[in-house]
Every structure is written in structure tokens, then in C-alpha cells.
Amino acid sequence: MAGAVVVAVTIYMAFAGASASWQYYLTADECLAREDTLAKDRLRVGGKVAAKTLQVSSDRRQIAFTFQTAKGRLAVLCAGPPPDNLVEGMDVVVEGRLKGPGLLQGEKLLTRCASKYKSSSADASGKPSEAAAARRP
Amino acid sequence: MIVAGQLALLTAFITAGFSAFALLAGTACERRGLQRAGTVSAAACLVLLTAVTAILIRALLARDFRFACVAEGTDRLLPWYYSLSAFWVGQAGSLLLWSWLLSILAMVFGLWPRSGREPLRPTAFGILMAYLGFLLAVMIFGADPMQPSLEASREGTGLSPLLQHPVMLLHPPIVFLGYAGWAIPFALAAAALITGRLESDWVKQSRPWSLFSWVVLGCGILLGADWAYEELGWGGYWSWDPVENGSLIPWIVGTVLIHALMAWQYRGVLKKTSLALAVATFALCNFATFLTRSGIFSSLHAFSQSPIGWMFLAWMFVLLAGGFVLLLVRRGQLRPQQPVRSFWTRQSLLVLASLGLLLLALVAVAGTTAIPLSRILLGRAIVVGPDFYNGVLVPVGVLLLVTISLVPLLSWGRPPTGEQKRAIRLCVAGGTVAVAAAMLGGVRHPLGLAVVAAVAVTVLSLAAALVLEVRQQQPSLAWPGLRRALGQHRRQYAGFIVHLAFICLAVGVTGSSLGTQRYEATLAEGEAINWADRKVRFVRWIEQRLPDQVVVATELEIGGERAKTFHLLPARHFYTLQRIWTTQVAIHADWAGDFYTILHDNNGQGRASFTLLVNPLMRWMWLSGGVALAGTLLALWPARRSASQHVSERHGGNDPRD
Numbered sequence: 001m002a003g004a005v006v007v008a009v010t011i012y013m014a015f016a017g018a019s020a021s022w023q024y025y026l027t028a029d030e031c032l033a034r035e036d037t038l039a040k041d042r043l044r045v046g047g048k049v050a051a052k053t054l055q056v057s058s059d060r061r062q063i064a065f066t067f068q069t070a071k072g073r074l075a076v077l078c079a080g081p082p083p084d085n086l087v088e089g090m091d092v093v094v095e096g097r098l099k100g101p102g103l104l105q106g107e108k109l110l111t112r113c114a115s116k117y118k119s120s121s122a123d124a125s126g127k128p129s130e131a132a133a134a135r136r137p
Numbered sequence: 138m139i140v141a142g143q144l145a146l147l148t149a150f151i152t153a154g155f156s157a158f159a160l161l162a163g164t165a166c167e168r169r170g171l172q173r174a175g176t177v178s179a180a181a182c183l184v185l186l187t188a189v190t191a192i193l194i195r196a197l198l199a200r201d202f203r204f205a206c207v208a209e210g211t212d213r214l215l216p217w218y219y220s221l222s223a224f225w226v227g228q229a230g231s232l233l234l235w236s237w238l239l240s241i242l243a244m245v246f247g248l249w250p251r252s253g254r255e256p257l258r259p260t261a262f263g264i265l266m267a268y269l270g271f272l273l274a275v276m277i278f279g280a281d282p283m284q285p286s287l288e289a290s291r292e293g294t295g296l297s298p299l300l301q302h303p304v305m306l307l308h309p310p311i312v313f314l315g316y317a318g319w320a321i322p323f324a325l326a327a328a329a330l331i332t333g334r335l336e337s338d339w340v341k342q343s344r345p346w347s348l349f350s351w352v353v354l355g356c357g358i359l360l361g362a363d364w365a366y367e368e369l370g371w372g373g374y375w376s377w378d379p380v381e382n383g384s385l386i387p388w389i390v391g392t393v394l395i396h397a398l399m400a401w402q403y404r405g406v407l408k409k410t411s412l413a414l415a416v417a418t419f420a421l422c423n424f425a426t427f428l429t430r431s432g433i434f435s436s437l438h439a440f441s442q443s444p445i446g447w448m449f450l451a452w453m454f455v456l457l458a459g460g461f462v463l464l465l466v467r468r469g470q471l472r473p474q475q476p477v478r479s480f481w482t483r484q485s486l487l488v489l490a491s492l493g494l495l496l497l498a499l500v501a502v503a504g505t506t507a508i509p510l511s512r513i514l515l516g517r518a519i520v521v522g523p524d525f526y527n528g529v530l531v532p533v534g535v536l537l538l539v540t541i542s543l544v545p546l547l548s549w550g551r552p553p554t555g556e557q558k559r560a561i562r563l564c565v566a567g568g569t570v571a572v573a574a575a576m577l578g579g580v581r582h583p584l585g586l587a588v589v590a591a592v593a594v595t596v597l598s599l600a601a602a603l604v605l606e607v608r609q610q611q612p613s614l615a616w617p618g619l620r621r622a623l624g625q626h627r628r629q630y631a632g633f634i635v636h637l638a639f640i641c642l643a644v645g646v647t648g649s650s651l652g653t654q655r656y657e658a659t660l661a662e663g664e665a666i667n668w669a670d671r672k673v674r675f676v677r678w679i680e681q682r683l684p685d686q687v688v689v690a691t692e693l694e695i696g697g698e699r700a701k702t703f704h705l706l707p708a709r710h711f712y713t714l715q716r717i718w719t720t721q722v723a724i725h726a727d728w729a730g731d732f733y734t735i736l737h738d739n740n741g742q743g744r745a746s747f748t749l750l751v752n753p754l755m756r757w758m759w760l761s762g763g764v765a766l767a768g769t770l771l772a773l774w775p776a777r778r779s780a781s782q783h784v785s786e787r788h789g790g791n792d793p794r795d
Binding site for chain 1: 492507
């Protein structure tokens, strides 16, 4: 009897937690392709920050960039402060909702904490991105 | 040196394979000579792996960039201890560390002198060597730690600044030691199932190794949380990320295993469950490696991806399928001896708490694998957030608190006596008083009140259990009776100390989850604000140039009418080689809570932006690791064997309080 109660409560709480927190997980290209059907959904979008698009406000409270996509343009606006290792060309995940055509309003920006460091600040030519070095505290 | 290392690795693989064959075949055919050859091969394998480890350590310390591991994880300006930590930063190095630790533990297990009549040991030793052979094969075919660097480089790419933290010198090796340790209870369970020797021998041998692995993995997880709290600069310590879950899930299942082993040893119940849990815990350690290496999960941890993740997944399914088939074959020998007859017994609460923990583990597995599962089942990838996990964690946590608080006053197999019932009523009354006092003190949240009640009832019930024990031993002499009670039932009280560690963890997690305050401030030099009953003043900027980094720090003075004034130096570091900034948070900690400060930036006009946080009761969470370690060491300490114990063991009896 007590075991049945524990199982029932756990299933109920897991279901309630899942309904409150689930999000579609998409790549930036998938998000653009299905833009029309995702207007009301919570999204977690993963992709690379496109070169020369990352902008951080002077007080570091606002972040803007564009995802690198094969076709089209997906811009992101997100509240800061940005993670330390955020640089152009790196893989990031943005949690938020679509606010208009090609615009993702992010609530949270996640970068990968480098359990294995790969020189993420290097661009295709192997040189460090100037954007990474340009920011000063 | 690279060629020597590669040859040593290859030879270690061959010796591990031969050792496994010799030990298993020697036991099956009862040929002592073959068994001895297996043990000698296992020792040779350990020597060879130690040589490979020494070669890599030497290369790391000498910055020998001909090794890919060294070139990708160090640079010339890196301090020697962080250079050493590059050993376990990469995939190949971490596999080598895991293998080396496993070979040490396997030798300790194989040669540890005990009673001498342990028929499962050679088979289990052989299984451990077979697993070591698997790890070595993965290294040789998928992730070679002796791989030469492709480019002749005079400088390495350096270690990620986020990993340049003292905790990172300990966290990965400790987690791998935990994973290696869980191989031993698995090997014993597999040996018991294969040979059909399902008496309690495997339980007695598994117990110390399970406790060791449990506390090591638990401390490793706690250190990882501490690193996230101090280094990642977001104010939290746990985000239910797949990689974090990867190590937590086997730890939860291992917790249940330890309790199931007790139920088997003392009451002859949960036999199939114990064996299944030993297999599952170890299989889940392999699943954790799959999580980090497969790349199919949405994780914030950027491990390098490779096919070795799939090798570990395949291995996990082999373990689970093999374990299931063997359990099915042996099910006739695994019937419970003394089924549960009363709810108010230790084993009933143990079963209930175990059920809760297993459901929590199941939920963590479901949440972690949500992306591939939803792709298969729904055709769309779905992730779940922290609410999914926390929603289950809260009721399971409350269930655990209730069971932990009552357990000292319950017995194995029989309902509570009149004295125990009276003591339970008194403890519950004490808990009610504590809740009323907490409400008067301003605590309103039901979860906070539940933790207060649990703390009070647990401490009171532990004291009451001791009093009852002393009365039974020597009613007139309190101190000698207490000493005798603690001495005779040391393991039981050690277990209760570990339960107190869980209470500390619950206090820390609940306090920091419910009572966190956060404030975003932008201040000019000399400016002050009043926040959270404190005055926070931005004293000055500090700039410092080090050989490999530029440090920009701020000095904050934090004081209050009722508190001592203290100074904090939140900073940002610019690493010149990697050309990235990192945040160094500054924390003032005491038993009431942490004052946590994050420096964000200079906004261009000499003003600085900060995030200020008050995280109540955090220190209790870190304390839980120390308490658990102390309790486990006390439980593992070898017992003095008295004449009565010899007699008891000869008759196959166990004192349920040990």
C-alpha cells in the first residue's frame, strides 16, 4: 500500500514536472524550417554563433548574435550577463521562444563548460578571434 | 618513450586477457597452477599500466609536446599541478587513469588476506581482469593515451581556464576511483550467479567494497558540485545536466544496493534485488561514460566525442542482458527467507526508501535520455528542465527524511517494543516543538519545516536509541554502558552517522534552494548600497599582471549592524594564451550561509556590475561529505574478532545491529 502511494506520487510529480518544463530541442536550421508551427512553444535551440555577429551591451546585461545557419537567418536576443567563454564560432544553446520571423527571444544562454578544452576562440584559420580578446572587464 | 608506452599498453592488454582466462579457467577446472599464473599476469598488468602512467606523467611535467595528450592539455606557463591534471582532462588519459585505478583495486581485491575460504574470489578476480581487458582494448583501438601529436609543436594549446581550479585536481580521479570500485561488487555478484554459490559470502565481501565505492563516488560528485559553484560563476551547483546525472544515477542505485545487501545479510530478503542492483550500478557507471562520449545528449559539458561511447553502451547492454539471464536461471535459489510481516520494522522502511530512490534514479534516466527517447517515440526531440527532476526529488527526499528519522528506534524483523513506541512518540513530540520554534523564527515553507522536523526527530531518535541500548547493557553504569553499546554495534552507529550526513545535505540543499536572495548592482568606486541587512561598498579596482593572465579584481567591503565586516575580491581573469576571460567569484561562508559575489564588467565609465547572492546554509551541504566519509570509515574499520563472533560465524549467524 505504502509502496503504491510512493509510486503514484512519483509518477504524478514527474508528469507535473515534465508538463511544466518540457521544451522542443532543435538545431537552428530546424527551428527556421518549422518557424510557423513553433510560435507558442518553449524551445531549446542549439547551434553555432555566427562570425562577426556577437554583441554584448556595455553593462553586459544584453546579448545579441545570429546563429550560423545553412539557409535564412535566426537572430537571438538574450538577457545577460553572458557566460565567460561565449565567443563567435562556438556551440551554444538558447532557451526561449520565437518572437517574430527569424527572431528568438532567449531567457537563458548556455555555453558548454569545457570539460575538454578545444581552442574554441580560434577561427577557421586557426587564429584567435579578435572578438574574444576585445572584451575587457 | 611514445613507442615504449604503446608497447607497454599492448602488453598490458595481452596480460589482462591472459589473466582473465587463467583465473576463470583455472577456477572452473580447479587447477591451482593456472590460477597462480592468472594472479602473476594481473600483477604484471599492474606494473605495465603503472609504467604507462609514469610515462604520461613524466611527459606532462616535462611538457613533452610530442604526446598529443600533452600538446592538447598543457602549455609552458601552466603550473606543474595543473599540467598534471591534464592527465584526466582528455578522453585517453581519463581511460588510462580508470584502468590503472581498476588494476590496483583488482590486485588489492585478489590478494587481500582474509579468512582464506572465499571460493568466489578467483572467479570475481577473473571477471575484473576481463573488464580491465575491455578498457585496455578501448584505449588501444579508440583512444590511445600514447598517441603522438600530429603537429610538431613547441607550445601546447593549454588547459581550459575553467579547469584551472584546485578541485579539478581531485574531482575526476575520485569519480574514476568510484567507477573502478563499483566493478568489484559487480564481479562478486556475477561470480555468485555464474558459480551458483549464492550463500551470503558474496554479500559479506561486497559490503566493504560497496561502501568504499559509494563514499568515493559521492565525494567525487560533491567536489564536482563545489567546482561548479566556485568556478562557473552562476551561483548554483547543480543543473541536472546529463553529465552530472551520469555519475549521480549509479550513486543513487549504489545507495539502494548497500541497503539491500544489509536486508539480505540480516533477514535473507531482497536477494534478487541485491544481485540485480550490483549489476545495474556497474552498468550505469558504463552508461555515464556513454553519456559523456556519444554526443547524442544536450549537455553543457563539452567532452570530446568518439565511437568509444557506443562501445560502453554495448558493454552496458551485455552486462544487463547477462545479469538478467543469470538471475532468471538462478531464481529458484533466491527465494526470501524471512518475508516482511510488520510495517514498523527496519526492512519495511528500507524497502520503501529504496523504492523511492530507485524511482528517482529512473526519473533521472528518463530525463537524461529524453532527447533520443522522444526522437524515437514522438519523432521530435524534447528536453525536460530542472522542474521535472525537482518535482520527484522533493517527495522522495521527504520520504527519506521520514525513514531516516525513525530507523534508529525500529528493529529488523519485529515490531517496536513498548519502550521503542514511547521513545518514538517522544521524538515526534520533540519534532513538533522544533517545527513550532522554526515557525516562530520565521520559517514558513512546508519543505523547510519538514527538514526542521526531520533534523529534530533524527537527533532525538538517535539519542533515544543509545539510551535504550545502554539501559539494556548496564542500567546502572551509563558511561561504560555507552562505550560498550557503541563498541559492540559500531557499524550500526556508523550507518546512523552516514544518515546524519544525508540530513546535513538536506539542510544545505533546502536552505540554498528556498532562501536564495539575488541582487544585480552597478556601483562606482566608493559607492555603497544597503541590501540583505548588509552594507555593500565598492572600495577599489585592483589590476595585476601574471605571466599567463591579467587579473582585474574589485574589493568589496561587506558589513552590517549585527555582523562582522569582511572584504571580498570578485575578479575577472584574462588568459593570454587562450585569449578568454573567466569570472572568479568571491564567497564569504559561515554556518548561516554564503555571501556570494560575481564581478561582471567595467561598464566603461569606471562603474562595475555585480551580482550579489545570499545562499543560506550552503556549508551544511559541503559538511555532509565529511560526515559521510567519517561514518563510512568507521563502518569499514576492521572489527576485533571475539570468540563469540567466531562461534556466530561458524553457525552462519549475523548480528542484525552490526
